[in-house]
Amino acid sequence: MDADPITQFLLWQKDADAYDRTAAVLATCTNNIPYARTVLVKDVSADGFTFYTNANSTKGKNLFDNPKAAIVFYWNERQVIGRGDIFLVDEKEADTNFAYRPRKSRAVTTISKQSQELVSETLFLSEVEKLENSSDPIRRPKHWVGFRLKPHTMEFFLAGEHRLNKRYLYLLQSDGKWKISRLYP
Numbered sequence: 001m002d003a004d005p006i007t008q009f010l011l012w013q014k015d016a017d018a019y020d021r022t023a024a025v026l027a028t029c030t031n032n033i034p035y036a037r038t039v040l041v042k043d044v045s046a047d048g049f050t051f052y053t054n055a056n057s058t059k060g061k062n063l064f065d066n067p068k069a070a071i072v073f074y075w076n077e078r079q080v081i082g083r084g085d086i087f088l089v090d091e092k093e094a095d096t097n098f099a100y101r102p103r104k105s106r107a108v109t110t111i112s113k114q115s116q117e118l119v120s121e122t123l124f125l126s127e128v129e130k131l132e133n134s135s136d137p138i139r140r141p142k143h144w145v146g147f148r149l150k151p152h153t154m155e156f157f158l159a160g161e162h163r164l165n166k167r168y169l170y171l172l173q174s175d176g177k178w179k180i181s182r183l184y185p
């Protein structure tokens with residue numbers, strides 16, 4: 001295992017046998033109530049794991065309320081868990097990410113009130129179509145934001161036969177170095 005968990009993560013992610021190796025389950029917690037859902041992690045670096053979402057969605061509200069989260073990647077016999085603090089991605093970076101999306105996705109993102117009750121799908125789709133087919137530029141709406149989870153803990157799990165799994169725990173020390181230990185399976 002590499003001394004740096006992000007380097008190790010990127011090695012495993014590159015090799016991952018998965019339909020979408022960027023997909024991960026993001027867990028949040030508000031008022032002692034846990035929530036979890038899948039997101040696509042668009043960037044991984046020493047700064048952490050970056051994903052995009054609607055600031056007014058349940059997860060968005062959770063993350064503003066309690067900016068701590070856990071993220072779980074599952075790739076067949078491997079699992080990586082990161083836990084840490086949440087930071088908002090700066091506006092320029094979020095703009096760049098949004099600009100790469102297809103026009104229809106940008107229209108849906110702009111119109112969608114993610115996680116609120118959808119009373120009329122017909123009305124929603126007609127609003128999307130109207131915006132998509134307009135000549136207006138579709139820039140990132142203020143409600144579409146990036147969050148970055150900067151891990152202080154990472155755990156790598158490698159399944160073995162007869163439950164002889166290997167688990168490696170990385171803990172960030174106060175001097176900025178990572179301490180690696182093994183855990184019982």
Ligand SMILES: Cc1cc2nc3c(=O)[nH]c(=O)nc-3n(C[C@H](O)[C@H](O)[C@H](O)COP(=O)(O)O)c2cc1C
Nearest residue numbers: 023037038039040051052053054057058059060115
């Ligand atoms: C494979 C997959 C990838 C997803 N990626 C995202 C994503 O990157 N951002 C997002 O807001 N929702 C994404 N979703 C939808 C979320 O899982 C979730 O349904 C939605 O964001 C609302 O969650 P919330 O109500 O907890 O905020 C994805 C769903 C799946 C199945």
